[in-house]
Amino acid sequence: MNPPVVLTIAGTDSSGGAGVGADLATFAALGVHGTCVVAAVTAQDTTGVRAVHPIPYDVVVAQLDAVLDDLDPVAVKTGMLATPEVVRLVAERCADRVLVVDPVLVATSGAVLASAAVVAAYREHLLPVATVATPNAEEFAALGRPGGANVLVTRGGDIATTNDHGTGCTHSAALAAYLAHGVDLATAAPLADAFVARQLHLGSDWTLGRGRGPVAHLLAHPHAPTQGEIA
Template identity: 40%
Template sequence: MTTYQYPAVLTIAGSDSGGGAGIQADLKTFSALGCFGTSAITAVTVQNTRGVTGIHSIPASVVQGQIKAVMDDIKPAAIKIGMVHSPELVLAIAAQLKQYQVPVVIDPVMVASSGDPLIKEETIALLQQELFPLALVITPNLDEAQLLTGMSIQNVEEMQAAAQELLHTGCRSVLLKGGHLKGARLFDVYLPRQGEGHVYESAAIQSQNTHGTGCTLSSAIAAYLAQGFPTVEAILHARHYVYQAIDQGKDVKTGEGHGPLNHFFSPQPMQKRQRK
């Protein structure tokens, strides 16, 4: 009898009680793109569309256990890493992931859309030293890139310089998101360690519903990687998905602050592939 499996993806991230970002956004994205989502929760946040008022860290040993339980049994084909806010968690996750040969997408979540900090300051250097070298691609936004590099980033040329600096951390490629630049056009810079870079351009969408955009993009990249797409194609498809999710959710009111994207504007059926 022929048996099948779904393309599985693991997210290692924090829980957003408001449902717009973090684990919740990741799992919605995986499902919307036809993948089977699994999770290792690093922290529980007290959060809604207006901001973050509390963070409760999950013990490092429990996070390691979650990763091992999923990887050894379900065997995800890609991993997304989001909020990792303490040095202990960075070390534990890095030690566990070194045992697997799976593409890793890292969204270095440091500041929420509301401006609330989501990472301890002493964690930033360790994140670059221990986790970035494991990444196929990292996806910082401008604020995160400025924290990571110490550089001022005000235009596309400075984005390219910052991406080049971030490659020195050992990651294989950088997708630097320029959504925080002001203007009618938005720019993202992709720079790989090997091969040609690219500047992506798109029209800005006027919307208050952008909470969880970074989580969603990195999760979408991981989902497409799990489906077998090369990195550049995975990024192209992921950017298109996020753009549509923002556009299709711009007229919806969820909460009183920054609302979520419309993750299920066009959900894909779960994919079945012959099990090897």
């Protein structure tokens, strides 16, 4: 039986903790086939965001056409969309699918990642058609504290760790994966919470980077290659 197909429309993260990389790893861990549209390329590490390069609009459209026309994803998950034009594009093209909107407006480091025009586009176009939105507390405030049963305000896990870079991306990707499997939102939300808690616990004692390290995207018991396999 084919796995459900899920699409992430998001930015890259050169540190590997968040963005498209985190989404695809989470999709794989939860048994769905991940596809992607890159909306922005970022230069970032565990201490902060150094640069953001929005992908040209026509290239974003071409990527989206390629996935929607051929693989027909059950669910779409959004991350950093970078421009108001891309926010509106997603609202227009993806409203007929399960749509999980993670409004990436502020990085874990505190860096502001969205302009006022992008925030307005979320409020006016994307949030009204979302199956569920998953802002953190700062993003919820920036969006004007939108109401409705389809808004889940996320928070960090209860695990004592500074390795939490990418928590929001991982949570929303997990939520999209569970919804793609046909689980209802009331059941999918705590499952996504539990998945994130497990991953935070798994990487809680890592020392990767000089700042807030990445959420673990390994499976609980990864198979490390033996010397014989490497040879």
